[in-house]
Amino acid sequence: MDKTNSTATSRLNGVLSHLSSHHRNSTMLAYFANIPQAPPDGILKLSVMSKADPSPEKVDLGVGAYRDDAGSPWVLPVVNKAQKRLEADPAFNHEYLAIGGLPALTGGAQSLMFGADSPAVDERRVYSIQTISGTGANMLAAVFLKQFGQPQDAAVYISKPTWGNHRSIFQTAGHEVREYRYCNYDTLGLDIDGMLADLRAAPKGQIVVLHACAHNPTGIDPTAAQWQQIADVMAERSHFPFFDCAYQGFATGDVDRDAYAVRLFVSRGFELLVAQSFAKNMGLYGERTGCLHAVTQSADLVPAVSSQLNRLSRATISTASAYGAKVAGVVLQDPALYAEWLDNMAEMSSRIKTMRDLLRDKLVALGTPGSWDHVTRQIGMFSFTGLSKPQVAALKEQYHLYMTEDGRISVAGLNSGNIDYVARSIDAVVRNIK
Ligand SMILES: Cc1ncc(COP(=O)(O)O)c(C=O)c1O
Known part of the structure; x- marks a missing residue:
């Protein structure tokens, strides 16, 4: 900046500061004065x-x-390779993604979650939308369920304890949040009886948040037989399952075993939502790469469900982040890189x-x-x-x-x-x- 410009700028700043103190002393409303301090995370x-x-x-x-x-x-070696491939691609650009996200990601994520031979996917009754990682998928699900949950006043049941953000996300979206027992604090194992009793005692048709695998914070997962019992009670009580899957492949090292609970519920005919994160299993933490999957009863329901998820996503984030999705898309779509990713995991x-x-x-x-x-x-x-x-x-x-x-x-x-x-x-x- 030359001298004349900098003198003019400092004079202008002086005038603005005088005006601002003058107006502060006048009768303007202190809009932010009554906002309480939020508790620290x-x-x-x-x-x-x-x-x-x-x-x-x-x-x-x-x-x-x-x-x-x-x-x-x-940085996972396979992610490094995918990045190099993207950088070398002359067609690479920073354009906005489509409203539903990058098909290479959402398609790959769908097979990963439900299995390559999933009947629900074959029958075209699953809609998958890209989100701002797992947190964004949780929030999109929360907003969607607030608008379209049945019954409208269904509460959201979270495990005691759970990931600290669950309560905050569902309350922010306007839900009433209640807890079901999960951890037996004496044995530091699953309190399956307490969990089933609480799910049974809840009014019919509640929204139940389930950790698909590697429960955070306890590291305690139900066994296959216990998942069956949970599914029995959920069906009996017509509860709606919302699976949060932030650690697929991290729990057992096997992506299919870690998807057991989700696939069990799908095979038993539940309609459900699944939040999926690529933060941990692909090491894409800050790239904010994830998906929300809606499994519906029939392909006829997908156009309406997808249109509403797209609308809510557009209203909140417009479009999801591109870079991590492109990296994950390359890994998920290339058989050799996919195999290498499983090894990295x-x-x-x-x-x-x-x-x-x-x-x-x-x-x-x-x-x-x-x-x-x-x-x-x-x-x-x-x-x-x-x-x-x-x-x-x-x-x-x-x-x-x-x-x-x-x-x-x-x-x-x-x-x-x-x-x-x-x-x-x-x-x-x-x-x-x-
Ligand atoms: C249970 C659970 N859900 C969701 C998330 C969201 O993670 P991210 O938004 O980084 O994908 C986490 C991360 O710690 C988690 O533990």
Whole structure:
């Protein structure tokens, strides 16, 4: 900026600042004055605290994102390859995606979720729309169900506990949110009797949020037989299943096994919605890549359902993000890259499993009071350790070890460099604090 311009700019700023203080002192309405402070998000707060902690011993077990054995974020090798392929494509551009999203993604995601030979897909009774990752899929489902839920005043039932954002998302969309029992806090296993009793006691036709696999925060999944029991009660009570699937392939390392519950419900004739995220299983966290699938009873229903989902998506995000969808689309559509992706996923889930085994073995070897079998019984990214709030606080304050207040650890944050320290810290705290 030359001198004449900068003098003119500073004079203009002076006039604006004078005007602004003059009007502030006048009778204008303080529009924002009555807005209460929102409570801080527990996980985001934890992440800020952990980042600010300069201790070399620090271990962040809060964030639900995969880390490699060096504790670093991992760009999946297959994602790297897909990116290179996209960059080399002369037709690559940054145009808007179509309203429903990128067909290479939504089509691939559909086969992944329901199986390549899914009768529901063959019968054209599934509509899949691209979303802003899993969170956006949850929100789109919440808004859709608020407008078209039957009965109109159906409440949304979430597991106790659940992913912290479920309550917030469904309440933000205007739903009443209630809880069903899920975790048996004594055994740190599934409270199947409590869950079934609560679903049975709920009025008919409620919306039930189910984690398709790798339940967050507990890592406790129903067995195949228990899923059958859950489906029985859901059918008996005409409840509507909303599956949240944020970890397909992460739970067992096998994408088909992790889709068992969704496919079971589809095969039993339920209509349902499924939120699907590619954040964890493809490591596309910040690219916000996901889908919402609606399974209807017949292909005739798809035009209306898809038109409303498209309309609501248009009103809230206009169109979904392109880059991650293109990367995932390449991986899902190319058989060689798809096979490589399955290997990359197996590598992540087996490293996590090794860390579970090591943590349990080390705690047992140290003679840490209590039983630690639940660490290996649980599945997916997280373990619900059973550590108490004061123990969690002491681990943070005295040992620079960060986890959520409910004692959930992200097992992906453990590695061969910190596992001894983590086990010794937990041991010390469990011995000294109730
Ligand atoms: C159960 C569950 N649902 C949805 C999400 C949404 O993740 P994203 O929006 O990053 O895909 C998460 C992420 O932690 C989750 O654990």
